[in-house]
Amino acid sequence: MAKLANGRGFGSRVNGLAGLLAIGLALAGCASSNTGDRLKGGPAEGAPLASRERNPGTALFTPMDLPPASEVRLGSGAPGPAYWQQRADYVIDALLDAAARRISATGTVTYRNNSPHELDYVWVHLEQNLFAEGSAGSLSKPMGSRFGQREGVDGGLTVTRMEASGQASSWHEHGTLGRLDLERPMQPGETIEIEMAWSFNVPPYGADRMGTEDVEQGVVYEIAQWIPLIAKYDDIDGWNTLEYLGQGEFYTDFGRFEVRLTVPANHVVGATGELVNASAVLDSAQLARYEQAKRSDDTVVIRGADEVASAPASGTKTWQFVANDVRAFAWASSDAFIWDAASVAVQREGGEARVLCQSLYPKEGQPLWEQSTQMTRHSIGFYSETLYPYPWPSAINVNGIVGGMEYPGIVFCRARSNEQALFGVTDHEFGHQWFPFIVNSDERRHAWMDEGFNSFINIYSNRGWWEDTEMFRGSRNPTDITGRMVSENQQCIVTRPDFIYGRNLGYLAYGKPAVGLYLLREEVLGAERFDRAFRAYVDRWAFKSPQPADFFRTMEDVSGADLGWFFKGWFYGTGTLDQGVARVEQERNEDGAPGWVRATMTTTGGVVMPVEYEVGYADGSSERRTLPAEAWATTDAWTAGWDAGGRRVKWVAIDPDEAMPDVNRSNNQWGRR
Ligand SMILES: [Zn+2]
Structure with a gap:
């Protein structure tokens, strides 16, 4: 999710000694x-x-109270020789009915059991059910709040088919999860195919992660949490069956997505992965500009504002995308989209590649959004150089109703009037490509491992973009979070995100862990030791799923320092x-x-x-x-x-x-x- 604006979410300083006594709440996991x-x-x-x-x-x-090391997760913090993770590959056909604002889809999932265990059933995420009447999330989050329900939503998934191929299976829905019981248990190493069909009304406001916006020249659709994705089965929690309540984010396995999206003919579509049938959906002039952008540092307008109005409205077109090694698939579609793009060079192991950075925005986003593609180039280039090369062919920034939300290869950003805000949210959402889309952590339990790590790397990316290096330290400045450290209702960083008080979310998931890593780098370990360890964490866990202990152990193992005092005080404690x-x-x-x-x-x-x-x-x-x-x-x-x-x-x-x-x-x- 979007970082909170500087200052927002952080209480005013508390003056006087009375404020210095932090109240420690005895919450699970907190010391x-x-x-x-x-x-x-x-x-x-x-x-x-x-x-x-x-x-x-x-x-x-x-010593820190960490779970015992194993051959799956080593004492060094690296994945061990027995490490395993499941894999789910999807082939999906979806139709956007723009008149009804409804999406219907069919799909086949190829699910491979790489675990050493027999599986009698498969849990499936039904995250659209957050928007169904009476969902646990809608009843437990305040109406009208950021992750809460809005009025006039007739949401939720209608699943019309969910079955395992070649055997009897039965389907049971429980809120945002569904369980497919298998007649024949999956054996270790076995692969099954699951056939599914579903539909849903697109919620106008989808908990700040998806939704629609009516703009002057049409409707902007931002579509996510829309596929029944196989839940994560792992060595720590077995099936990860935490309900989607709105605030806690996501955790799924890597796989390949082949998705065909049929939309009105005058729409432009951006999605996770690579557009593989550009010649079928673009006219020859647009196709030439699209190809030009793939080689251009400068922004190339692929569909200009004048072409938005003149696009023929009748009929449909099918846009085809393929994405490899991603844990989710999101997309955006609109008749109002202006589309521009440029590319940035990324040094990968196999040689240099160019990533196509794209922006999709209605004219309401002009003129600020004309800078979005260059901001995207900066972020993709910066994190590729400093952390790990961006592994996918495309990176798309979309302007619509969502304040700030990340998906693999595509992000949704709202800011329209303030350059600092647009860069801040763009850079933050693209930073998520590294945490949690390359390093696949469990966001629903450990928000700090994606929001916190991401907010930390954003500090340095901001310094690379703005000449005034102090401009954006704001809420991440160590001396600026002291007001929050002495405020009431303290919780520790490792609190499960759904149980973090709303006003604490920006502090606990973003600001405090980011400042902690900043202090660890600048004041405790120094850049050489810290960077080597932090990069090792990314290298070790790229395209795998680390747990908190894997991070703590890697930082100690590679930096050569006993950091228990630091992690216990800062991450597990509520002290000052x-x-x-x-x-x-x-x-x-x-x-x-x-x-x-x-x-x-x-x-x-x-x-x-x-x-x-x-x-x-x-x-x-x-x-x-x-x-x-x-x-x-x-x-x-x-x-x-x-x-x-x-x-x-x-x-x-x-x-x-x-x-x-x-x-x-x-x-x-x-x-x-
Ligand atoms: Zn975020």
């Missing part, structure tokens, strides 16, 4: 905040001036960070000159971080010193000592660059600068 739950600890070694402070770090520095300098003393040498310095630094709140501090001397000189996070393993008041070389200490300032999300800066300086 309770260490505040008020400390253990007695002795003074740190070499810290004779430290008072006997209670120790905040003990719980953070014990308050670093302080409590006192500074300096001895006198026998000759009376200023001697050894002792500075006592403190940490409270349940999160620990390394300390960077600056020391100023009476002679006007200054120096930077550091304290590793490990100093907090046994104490919350560490006394650092050093020889000042005969200089008299005048002041000590911790976190002089304000890089840390320190909720209380009033205790960060000793002495006067």
